[in-house]
Amino acid sequence: MRHSTALRHRLAERGIDRQLLLLVPAAAFVVLLFVYPFLYGVGLSFQPERGGPFSAYREFFADAYQRDTILTTLRLALPAALLNVVASVPIAYRMRGRFRGKRLLTTLLVVPVTLGTVLTAQGLLNFLGPTGWFNRILPGDPVRLTNNYWGVFFSLVITGFPFAFLLVLSYLSGIDPTLERAAATLGAGSWQRFRRITLPLLAPGLATTFCLTFVLAFSVFPSAVLVGDPAGSTRVISIAAYEEAYVRYDYPMAATIAVIMGAVELLVIAAVLGWRSLLYTGSTAGGKG
Amino acid sequence: MRPRRSIVARPAAWLVWGLVAFFFVNLAGVIGSVVVSSFGTRWFDTWLPEGWTADWYSAAWDEFDLLHVLLVTVEVSALVVGISVLIGVPAAYVLARRSFLGRRVLYLLFLLPILMPPITYGIPLATVLYKYGFAGHLSGVVLANLVPSVPFVILTMTPFIEQIDPAIERAARMCGARTRHVFLRILAPLLVPGILAASILVLVRTVGMFELTFLTAGPDSQTLVVALYYSMSAAGIRAQQSVDAMAVIYTSMMLVLVVVALRFVNPTQLVARVKEDVD
Known part of the structure; x- marks a missing residue:
């Protein structure tokens, strides 16, 4: 009895005791339903139906129709995520103080989150279509804004912008307003205060916001099919992966595309977060902490 | 104490609010067109449907x-x-x-x-x-x-x-x-x-x-x-x-x-x- 108590104490000193058992269900869950399927997919991608272990990857990169889906996806997701973040900054900057109707405005901005991709797609088809209200207001010939790149782009902005805006607003509210007042006392103009005080403190938050918005935009699937041109200009990588798995039943190839998709996305995120880590050390020295 | 001046100059403020308004107008258009269409009977090349119904x-x-x-x-x-x-x-x-x-x-x-x-x-x-x-x-x-x-x-x-x-x-x-x-x-x-x-x-x-x-x-x-x-x-x-x-x-x-x-x-x-x- 005394012996086991001593062991327990020694383990507890290293931070291991029975309370950690509470973690077991969650850890087992992640391993079983996330790590195992993911590794299974990676393994599957190295066992194509024909050829050597790397032939599925070689096939993907040799086929321009498949390879170009990476570029198509990035061409949609990067500008959309960038626009969402960049447009949020001035709007959030104006809205960071207290004013009447702020809660109403934030609530209104959350509304697009509820739309879901399908209503957004349906709405864009109705609204921006050749006989829709938008083209009725515009004089001249109808502008073609659906079933191509722009339709998907707009749907990414509608669903992504509110999300980016709320994140940026919360980062801005987290910046101590006295810093700006101090700068004003020292004679900084409004642009200087924004450029030299607020923006550097906000930059790490902007990087995080960009990453999260990019993840949303990168996994675009339903809107690329519904408002886009799924066989041509908006054939994004998730469509390619879906087709392999559910149309051609080529699971190794589908797993390959999924792995490539994850790798590309993590590369972009790692690049942005790497840049962000450079920023962050600089700005803490500026006295944020 | 001097009253706090607006942080961004006036034209910029108008531009920002204009952008927000533009976003909301289009958003309303997107949502509105679906709602109107779901209550309309036949809707082709016109501003509004020909009649209204809840049958859909x-x-x-x-x-x-x-x-x-x-x-x-x-x-x-x-x-x-x-x-x-x-x-x-x-x-x-x-x-x-x-x-x-x-x-x-x-x-x-x-x-x-x-x-x-x-x-x-x-x-x-x-x-x-x-x-x-x-x-x-x-x-x-x-x-x-x-x-x-x-x-x-x-x-x-x-x-x-x-x-x-x-x-x-x-x-x-x-x-x-x-x-x-x-x-x-x-x-x-x-x-x-x-x-x-x-x-x-x-x-x-x-x-x-x-x-x-x-x-x-x-x-x-x-x-x-x-x-x-x-x-x-x-x-x-x-x-x-x-x-x-x-x-x-x-x-x-x-x-x-x-x-x-x-x-x-x-x-x-x-x-x-x-x-x-x-x-």
Whole structure:
């Protein structure tokens, strides 16, 4: 009895005791339903139906129709995520103080989150279509804004912008307003205060916001099919992966595309977060902490 | 004291508000055109439909077997919320209170399912679920939806638990409470607001989750989003207005959920929590 108590104490000193058992269900869950399927997919991608272990990857990169889906996806997701973040900054900057109707405005901005991709797609088809209200207001010939790149782009902005805006607003509210007042006392103009005080403190938050918005935009699937041109200009990588798995039943190839998709996305995120880590050390020295 | 001057010059302010207004006008157009279309009789090359009717709603209700779809949606969401809270909250407690070997690795592991696009892990996951016979049924849909939900509960609950003063637990222990009692009598009541907030957010995410449900659902286990997608991508067979009616039903359901969620969660506060998680 005394012996086991001593062991327990020694383990507890290293931070291991029975309370950690509470973690077991969650850890087992992640391993079983996330790590195992993911590794299974990676393994599957190295066992194509024909050829050597790397032939599925070689096939993907040799086929321009498949390879170009990476570029198509990035061409949609990067500008959309960038626009969402960049447009949020001035709007959030104006809205960071207290004013009447702020809660109403934030609530209104959350509304697009509820739309879901399908209503957004349906709405864009109705609204921006050749006989829709938008083209009725515009004089001249109808502008073609659906079933191509722009339709998907707009749907990414509608669903992504509110999300980016709320994140940026919360980062801005987290910046101590006295810093700006101090700068004003020292004679900084409004642009200087924004450029030299607020923006550097906000930059790490902007990087995080960009990453999260990019993840949303990168996994675009339903809107690329519904408002886009799924066989041509908006054939994004998730469509390619879906087709392999559910149309051609080529699971190794589908797993390959999924792995490539994850790798590309993590590369972009790692690049942005790497840049962000450079920023962050600089700005803490500026006295944020 | 001098009154505070406006921070951005006037034209810039107008530009900013103009942009916001432009966004809202277009948003209203997008939503409005669906709502108008769902109540209209025939609508071709005109500003408004020729007449008004509510028939599309009853048509959509019968045609898409919406009662069944709604029941499935409720069932899936309730199961996902319940299980993810049961698994996630204890884990969040340990992650918030303790430091131990491998804590960072575990945290990263919980972060990954949220950072990866659902399609990337959804396709291998669906393959595995089909292999073991879960996919195509309700159980497969629930299991797939749990993958991002459990980490989501953990990541939103961890900062919430960190805010609770550990001295309260220690006091309870001093008074002789065992771990089980500390959890049931002390922590659970304090955690209720956080658990409510996390559950509602998981609920909103699950009702809106398209990809994972789409990849794992069989004909009997479609949720509302997936049924909506199928009805829309099979356009031409269905009257477009009944698809619109269904989309409106979906959005009203989501709107109710989000308005309820906003009563419990302040969106900007929520995001501040997300910020801590990503750091």
